[in-house]
Amino acid sequence: MTPAAISLSDILAARERIAGRIEQTALVTSSTLSETLGVPVHLKLEHRQTTGSFKLRGATNAITLLGAEERKLGVVAASTGNHGRALAHAAKAEGIRATICMSRLVPDNKVSEIRRLGAEIRIVGNSQDDAQVEVERLVADEGMTMVPPFDHPGVIAGQGTLGLEIVDALPEVETVLVPLSGGGLAAGIAAAVKGKSPSTRVIGVSMTRGAAMKASLDAGAPVQVEEVASLADSLGGGIGLDNRLTFAMCRELLDDVVLLSEEEIAAGIAHAYEAEREIVEGAGAVGIAALLSARVKPAGPTVLILSGRNIDMELHRRIVCGDNPFAGEPAA
Numbered sequence: 143m144t145p146a147a148i149s150l151s152d153i154l155a156a157r158e159r160i161a162g163r164i165e166q167t168a169l170v171t172s173s174t175l176s177e178t179l180g181v182p183v184h185l186k187l188e189h190r191q192t193t194g195s196f197k198l199r200g201a202t203n204a205i206t207l208l209g210a211e212e213r214k215l216g217v218v219a220a221s222t223g224n225h226g227r228a229l230a231h232a233a234k235a236e237g238i239r240a241t242i243c244m245s246r247l248v249p250d251n252k253v254s255e256i257r258r259l260g261a262e263i264r265i266v267g268n269s270q271d272d273a274q275v276e277v278e279r280l281v282a283d284e285g286m287t288m289v290p291p292f293d294h295p296g297v298i299a300g301q302g303t304l305g306l307e308i309v310d311a312l313p314e315v316e317t318v319l320v321p322l323s324g325g326g327l328a329a330g331i332a333a334a335v336k337g338k339s340p341s342t343r344v345i346g347v348s349m350t351r352g353a354a355m356k357a358s359l360d361a362g363a364p365v366q367v368e369e370v371a372s373l374a375d376s377l378g379g380g381i382g383l384d385n386r387l388t389f390a391m392c393r394e395l396l397d398d399v400v401l402l403s404e405e406e407i408a409a410g411i412a413h414a415y416e417a418e419r420e421i422v423e424g425a426g427a428v429g430i431a432a433l434l435s436a437r438v439k440p441a442g443p444t445v446l447i448l449s450g451r452n453i454d455m456e457l458h459r460r461i462v463c464g465d466n467p468f469a470g471e472p473a474a
């Protein structure tokens with residue numbers, strides 16, 4: 143284990159810190175998936191977490207680790223998705239100022255959602271890179287603390303608390319399927335699960351379109367991949383060429399990474415809705431999709447993490463009606 147990596151004791155400490163500030167979500171049995179797969183399959187209903195994704199765990203833990211001076215000056219991030227929502231909510235709950243930087247191209251509904259959660263919005267430039275430059279300026283000039291979405295020890299430990307809840311509820315778990323993008327969730331969960339139950343397999347699941355962690359693991363070092371629109375939009379984006387923690391942890395702790403087509407992800411969303419009666423976003427459906435497509439064949443009790451539910455409801459309606467706008471080859 144690399145010395146910088148997050149350990150089981152860090153995650154146990156995170157659980158103490160964030161207790162009462164996040165929901166402990168339910169682990170329920172899926173009778174349809176259990177019948178289909180021939181092993182018990184359980185769903186961790188983390189899409190029901192406050193703000194609609196697990197990202198509240200990491201953001202809350204990162205904020206509870208701030209010193210008095212840092213709390214006074216506030217936190218900043220460039221994420222417009224689930225991390226931005228989570229950070230806005232977590233900061234407000236602690237009475238801390240949060241600023242979320244975003245480009246002019248971010249749709250109005252995303253901007254107003256993050257403002258509604260209590261963050262200050264700073265709109266700059268025409269790209270995510272421009273927004274990140276503003277984040278760095280606020281850190282340098284105003285002394286704010288940047289809370290990144292995955293490559294941060296407090297964030298990883300916070301996401302890892304999900305792994306503790308899984309092993310506590312189901313000590314005999316054989317396989318855990320984890321949605322994988324930057325790897326904060328997978329690194330944290332794998333450290334917790336393997337810390338408690340070394341023989342349990344932890345498998346990362348991404349989409350074929352733009353799987354940065356998978357490409358980096360294959361290359362042996364962080365690499366950039368082209369970003370392509372995907373139904374699993376929360377799994378898009380790179381891992382950072384200067385990645386400090388999640389790349390090494392995923393390389394050491396994940397047993398496998400599997401990739402899914404847009405059609406397979408759509409089938410996961412539809413199954414979640416029709417058979418499980420759950421509304422999940424693309425990233426939240428990849429565990430179900432990996433089982434339905436038989437890309438993962440578990441040999442014993444299996445847990446899937448439904449990681450988020452923040453999907454545009456018009457898109458959700460289309461997907462469950464069998465009309466998938468992301469199907470086929472990506473537009474050139």
Ligand SMILES: *Cc1c(COP(=O)(O)O)cnc(C)c1O
Pocket residue numbers: 195196197224225291292321322323324325326327328376377423425426449450451
């Ligand atoms: C961020 C996110 C992921 C991926 O988490 P990483 O830590 O970046 O790997 C998966 N599902 C949802 C819903 C997310 O918001």
